[in-house]
Amino acid sequence: AIDFLLLAHDHGCEDLDGMCCMNLSDHSKLIHKQLSKLQQNLNAIKVESELSDWLSHL
Known part of the structure; x- marks a missing residue:
């Protein structure tokens, strides 16, 4: 889930040093x-x- 959230906000794994x-x-x-x-x-x-529809034409 964290991986998806990072990708959704334009962050890749390379942006987070030491995080797998x-x-x-x-x-x-x-x-x-x-x-x-x-x-x-x-x-x-x-x-x-x-x-x-009928009422709108009155």
Whole structure:
């Protein structure tokens, strides 16, 4: 978990002298991009019904 958090904040194992890290691929930018897209899609969700559509046209 610590390895992922370090990678998520653009820190590699070489930044922490004496700390042993697992060899993980840095997918943090991809993960942040996907989270951003998910947040955008979440904000775009609307609940609509025939009644609300009808009321808006009055």
